Amino acid sequence: MLTPEQQEQFGEIFEELGKSLDITQDQHEAAVKSYEFVGDWLAQEGSTLAPYQPEILPQGSFLLGTMIKPVHEEDELDIDLVCRVIGKRVNWTQYDLKQAVGNRIKDHGMLLRLLKEEGRRCWTLQYAESARFHLDILAALVGRDYKVLLEKSMSAGDLEEAKGLGIRITDKEHPMYRSATDPAYWLMSNPFGYAVWFEQRASLALVKARLLSESVKPVPLYQATKLPLQRIVQILKRHRDIMFNGDEDKPISIIITTLAGRAYHKQTNVMKALQEVIDTMHLHIENRYDHLRGKMVKWISNPVNEEENFADKWPDHPAREQKFFQWLDQVKADVARLQYQRMTEIQESLGRSFGKVAVTNAFSSIGERNLLNRQSGGMRMAAGTGMLGSLGRTIVRPHNNFGGNEDDTVV
Numbered sequence: 001m002l003t004p005e006q007q008e009q010f011g012e013i014f015e016e017l018g019k020s021l022d023i024t025q026d027q028h029e030a031a032v033k034s035y036e037f038v039g040d041w042l043a044q045e046g047s048t049l050a051p052y053q054p055e056i057l058p059q060g061s062f063l064l065g066t067m068i069k070p071v072h073e074e075d076e077l078d079i080d081l082v083c084r085v086i087g088k089r090v091n092w093t094q095y096d097l098k099q100a101v102g103n104r105i106k107d108h109g110m111l112l113r114l115l116k117e118e119g120r121r122c123w124t125l126q127y128a129e130s131a132r133f134h135l136d137i138l139a140a141l142v143g144r145d146y147k148v149l150l151e152k153s154m155s156a157g158d159l160e161e162a163k164g165l166g167i168r169i170t171d172k173e174h175p176m177y178r179s180a181t182d183p184a185y186w187l188m189s190n191p192f193g194y195a196v197w198f199e200q201r202a203s204l205a206l207v208k209a210r211l212l213s214e215s216v217k218p219v220p221l222y223q224a225t226k227l228p229l230q231r232i233v234q235i236l237k238r239h240r241d242i243m244f245n246g247d248e249d250k251p252i253s254i255i256i257t258t259l260a261g262r263a264y265h266k267q268t269n270v271m272k273a274l275q276e277v278i279d280t281m282h283l284h285i286e287n288r289y290d291h292l293r294g295k296m297v298k299w300i301s302n303p304v305n306e307e308e309n310f311a312d313k314w315p316d317h318p319a320r321e322q323k324f325f326q327w328l329d330q331v332k333a334d335v336a337r338l339q340y341q342r343m344t345e346i347q348e349s350l351g352r353s354f355g356k357v358a359v360t361n362a363f364s365s366i367g368e369r370n371l372l373n374r375q376s377g378g379m380r381m382a383a384g385t386g387m388l389g390s391l392g393r394t395i396v397r398p399h400n401n402f403g404g405n406e407d408d409t410v411v
Contacts, residue, residue, distance in 0.1 A: 016362035018231035059191035162196035
């Protein structure tokens with residue numbers, strides 16, 4: 001069992017680890033500038049799409065503030081976006097809407113050169129190697145009152161209102177992809193409603209998260225300061241990435257984010273919150289009867305659409321379910337092991353679980369801050385781990401001019 005000062009200092013370590021996983025402000029601004037340019041081109045006067053007011057907005061981790069740097073520096077950031085259009089031609093199917101977006105992109109010489117082959121749901125723009133990111137643009141249809149409903153849900157934080165923020169999306173594997181002109185027969189998604197839910201789960205009484213209100217703007221603000229739930233999701237995703245090293249059956253981010261959000265109970269200390277989240281995530285996985293399969297299955301429901309199961313691929317890909325629980329057991333063991341280690345062991349242990357570079361950067365930031373605290377006489381040592389910080393029972397006196405320390409005093 002961690003003492004309060006140990007918990008505080010582990011919380012500081014994990015907070016700094018989260019900061020070291022953040023994308024930089026330059027990366028954020030480069031991505032926004034790029035997709036804003038695409039949006040302007042799609043909406044330009046004379047475009048086939050112009051009458052439908054196309055707008056590109058972030059979704060996924062870029063919207064939630066939980067994006068992390070890739071494990072390997074040479075890997076790319078994956079920026080998920082929605083190209084939202086208001087209305088369509090009466091005879092347009094999913095295919096027609098997606099092609100209208102793709103064809104307009106192809107009309108611009110530079111964007112044509114960046115365009116990769118068409119994906120199942122998205123058009124992907126592959127930016128220069130130096131930029132190290134690509135944009136996945138999902139064509140989606142909304143009604144004419146959508147913006148009003150979105151602004152109302154944002155300002156009120158009303159989850160019931162958020163459930164009405166569904167968008168109709170295009171999917172090449174949908175059986176009616178080329179035939180259904182009625183959007184009621186298209187697949188539905190709700191990334192902005194999900195963001196309202198996540199904001200509710202992340203927000204603290206004394207801190208307004210402003211996740212959605214800022215992020216659904218075409219040019220969202222860069223978030224340098226994150227809430228504990230955002231940090232927890234970042235930390236868990238990095239542990240997953242280190243553990244599975246590109247394995248396609250690794251736990252998917254939407255499952256980790258949803259279970260973490262449900263298990264989080266407004267703790268302000270990242271270590272305390274992380275411990276409770278990983279200890280109780282499994283309690284939010286249901287067993288439900290699947291009428292299509294005729295058997296009981298694991299069910300992780302979408303908070304803004306209870307009928308959608310984020311674990312719907314598990315029955316057909318049992319390795320994914322197996323690896324989720326394998327990962328959960330491992331992250332519990334790795335975090336629990338920390339409380340029995342000395343400071344010299346903690347950094348090495350964290351490096352194995354969360355990546356040596358990110359952990360080294362986190363400890364360097366803490367070291368720089370501790371040096372300033374020590375010089376001002378504010379450094380203390382926690383019993384058990386020997387960790388240094390602003391909390392603890394033993395005051396660590398600053399060095400004197402003769403190379404020694406003043407007498408340590410227990411308070």
